[in-house]
Amino acid sequence: MIPFLNLRQLNSKYDTAFKNAYRDVLDSGYYILGEQVSLFEYNYASYCQVEHCIGTGNGLDALTLILKGYMSLGKLSKGDEVIVASNTYIATILAVKLAGLTPILVEPDINTFNLDSRLIKNSLTPNTKVVLMTHLYGQLCDVNAIRSICDNHQLILIDDCAQSHGARLNSKLISGNLCDASAHSFYPTKNLGALGDAGAVTTNDNTLAERIKSLRNYGFNERYVADYEGVNSRLDDVQASTLNIKLKFLDEDNASRQHIAKRYVTEIQNEAIILPLYDNSQCHVFHLFVVRVANRTAFSTYLKNNAIGYNIHYPVAPHKQQALQELSKLSFPISEKIHDEVISLPCHPMLTDTEVSTIINVVNAYK
């Protein structure tokens, strides 16, 4: 069996480094917002070539804190509209709702799975204040086109970088420094994954960074003195030390993912399988390798019978989720097609060339 992803295997190469680091955290006596957190905030800000990194409890909180930060600074008000892709992971939409804002769903481009910049204009109203784009599956959105729409309409541009750690447009423009503020998740399966929940905000905006730093810790600037209505979403030192170790390998791990993706894109030749577009650039870090298949049930049964792990990201479109009833009357045919057809093949740094060949052979033999 080739599993879709085995986290124990993925983290095995860090075994000794983790044990030493955890010993140090234990001995330090500081377990939340301690030295390792400060070090990670410094390291990740440097990696993203950005002024500020603020560690948070998870990616959903990072998104919510950016929006609440802007609200707290008076730059957004309750009910303001936020454009998001209709096929994004549910957390992006929940963050908008948790902040008291209104999500406006816009269809993705079926070839990139990312927010279709050509459609954004049709959804703009006087209440539109933010575009929140998700670099889905690890591929950067059409950043330049979306940035110019935001500039023309005085909109704040935020990105959900949960799946795109290390994706680059060029040597200077990297996931995490492309927008006014960026949210990151370090959930264990991510390209940069902790061993528990963890997240961060990156930004060059000094005022926003200061406010989020306060909001993530009950709105305190001084201990036990709450200046704003904050939350508890602090990064802990065990996760931060894990991330400090793994960050050094992120580019190498992303290169492994790209190597596998290049093989899939060139060697999978089966008319039934629609491959993702990949231009061999650094703008896709293949958090997930997602193909489309008309009859997904038949294909997934076939993969299972041939001992190939798979996953579905995601089976239900946000507007079809029971939890988001208010969106249920809307129609997003491209998203619906995507959600009906997508299936993710194994794609991670521990996959061997032999395993990749096996997967390619099995997929090519599918009828």
Ligand SMILES: Cc1ncc(COP(=O)(O)O)c(C=O)c1O
């Ligand atoms: C695109 C996207 N946004 C947001 C999140 C939320 O992150 P977390 O699970 O750390 O809260 C995730 C990951 O789970 C994600 O994939």
